[in-house]
Amino acid sequence: MTTSNGRAMNLTRRQALTVAGGAIAGAAGASTLTALPAGAANPTHGPRDLPELWYCENNMGWGKGIPPDFFSRYDDPDSFAAARRVMDTYMVRMGSYEGQFEGDIPFLEKMATVHHNSNFAFNVTExxxxxxxxxxxxxxxxxxxxxxxxTLRHIRQFKEAGIIPTDIAVQSVLSKPGPGRYKGYPMERRIQDVVDFFHQVKPELPDVRIGIIDPLPDHWEDGVHRAEWLQRELQYAGYELSFIHFDKPFDRPRREHVGPAGKMTWERMVAQADFVRDELGITFGLNCTDEIGGNRGNNLWREHVLDGIDQFIRHGGKADRYILTPFHPHPDHTVPDDLGPLPPEGASQMRVLRELGRAAGRR
Structure with a gap:
């Protein structure tokens, strides 16, 4: 992927968050979504001083869901052109893909053309x-x-359509009990399953960056944090864990929700970011959504998400990337991405992506 001046875009693994605004360079590239080789250095630029912005499709609160205007918006790409200019990575969930457009090569080709300036990420639940x-x-x-x-079938379908995934985010493998709330899935087996995932996916996508999505707090096994254990086992196998996306809706710290791992606060959320960035030395991504807002309405979801970013930063938090990743009935539409007065139907997800960029120091 190249910038408008022909230089390679350096998507570094460690990026410092700056709250000050900065210009966003427009990107231009081929009509396919392609990966920058992992770890590639950019000889003309230092580390990026602004966080990445990722956009993930809303599953509308069920595993195979997709926003009602998902397909139609690709007939009017101008309706989210401004959002695409700040969208470093576009992500789709495995369940949404399987349930709505798996194997639809003509539509995937249309997506590849529209998103040719963005990286492409796949959220894997398998x-x-x-x-x-x-x-x-x-x-x-x-x-x-x-x-x-x-996963391998989907990757091959993407490649057939000209989409080369740059990132794969493995969902909740260190935390979810499993389907049906089944709890008999030991940590040793979970970690080995992730190593096996690398074994199988890397031959298909040698340069793909693979990380996990996890809620993180107090995940310790015999004095070792689960994420450190996973990182160590991957390194033994010759791989690197590229990132961790922290997965706690913003209503949890706002309400100081008490769960199995104790009370969630903004300070505790910031501590997780520091652990990933400073102790593990890898990219920290913050999933951005809110369950209360997502269940009640478009504008409340917008308000709570933007406030959550503000609170995280005010409490000293730094993220290498922000991922707008709703999974509730709202927002119930994705376009248009216009700013200005809120329309009667409420804020769209693409609009909030642009506003999220401003809240996180992107202008």
Whole structure:
């Protein structure tokens, strides 16, 4: 991927957040979404001083959902042209892809053309649930090794359409009990399943960056943080964990919600960011959504998300990237991305992406 002046865009693994505004360079590139080789250095630029902005499609509160205007907006790409200019990475969820447009190569080609200035990320749920069908049949988690056939099939479909995924975010593999709230999935097995995922995906996408999505707090096993354990095992196997996206809706620290791992506060959220960036030395991404707003309305969701970014920064938080990742009934539309007075139907997700960029120091 290149910038408008022909220089390679350096998507570094560590980026310092600056609250001060800055200009965003426009990107120009080929009609495919392609990966910058992992770890590639940019000889003409230092580390980026602004956080990345990622956009993830809303699943509308169910695993295979997609926004009602998802397909139609690609017939009017001007309706979200401004949002695309600040969108470093476009991400789609595996469930949404499987349920709505898997294998639709002509539509994927249209997406590739519209998003040609962005990286492409895939949110994968198969790692935490690959064994579920066999468990339903036998009552036991199979010995494995797992076969990530759905992920590999989807990657090949993307490639056929000219989309080369740059990033894969593995959903909740260190935390979710598993399908049906099943709890008998030991940590050793979870971590080995992630290593096996790298074994199977890397030959297909050698340069892809793979990370995890996780709520993080107090995930310790015998004195070792689960994320450190995973990082160590991946390094033993010759791989690198590229990032962790912290997954706590903003209503949790705002209400100081008390869960199994204790009270969630803004200070605790900031501590997770510091742990990932300083102790693990990898990219920290902050998932940006709000459950209360997402269940009640477009404008309340917008208000709570933007306030959440503000609170995180005010409490000293620094993120290398912000991922706008709703998973509730609102926002219920994605376009247009216009700023200005809120329309009667309320804020769209693309509008909030632009506003999120301003809140995070992007102008």
């Amino acid at each position: 790692v935490v649930a690959w064994w579920w069908r066999e468990y339903n049949r036998t009552g036991e988690v199979p010995d494995g090794p797992p076969v990530y056939s759905a």
